[in-house]
Amino acid sequence: MAIVLYHHPFSRAANTVWMLEEVGVEYELKFVDIMAGDQKKEDVTKLNPMGKLPLLVDGGTVVTESAAIGLYLADRYAPGRLAPKLDDAARGTYFRWSLFAPSVIEPGSMAKASNWEFRAGSAGWGNYDDMIATMESAISGRDFVLGKEFSMADVIFGGTIAYMLDFKMLEPRPSFTGYAERVKARPAYAKSEARNKAVMDERGIKMPGA
Secondary structure (H helix, E strand, C coil): CCEEEEECCCCCHHHHHHHHHHHCCCEEEEECCHHHCHHHCHHHHCCCCCCCCCEEEECCEEEECHHHHHHHHHHHHCECCCECCCCCCHHHHHHHHHHHHHHHHHHHHHHHHCCCCCCCCCCCCCCHHHHHHHHHHHHCCCCECCECCCCHHHHHHHHHHHHHHHCCCCCCCHHHHHHHHHHHCCHHHHHHHHHHHHHHHHHCCCCCCC
């Protein structure tokens, strides 16, 4: 049975397509019209009570949250290729940056953009400038977060950086732009972009402002 990804090209499921293409397994896209609020319908909420995408079903296993899906796919279908093996100490670095993206970069960037007020030290993402410096430290002097070897951490961490650069949510420092160019040069990235565009064309979906 093929993996099923509940999908809309304007959701985080778009990046999950890249994960699936990197892993190289068969998968099916199940379109969910988030513009019409269909992610809140029972066929989605019975699997993910949050009523949001991405949502991946692999046989009897349901996985939500983009980073969790990436880590699951790499461990199950590409161990040693997209994920360090269980006895490899590099898993520490791999998990560190995979989880830094959703737990620090995303809320930290939202806080800055929305001018949230909070006491120093009370937010898990810490200081914004420290966050940026820490992001740079992950890729400074190396091609990918694990050095020369590309991993699922680069889809998660690198995909976040690339997205933020594309939408001008992140200062285009050379370390960030160079890293984004490297991860977007992956053949699987190009395949995912084509797959997402095909869905847009099929459904008549246009980019805002297009």
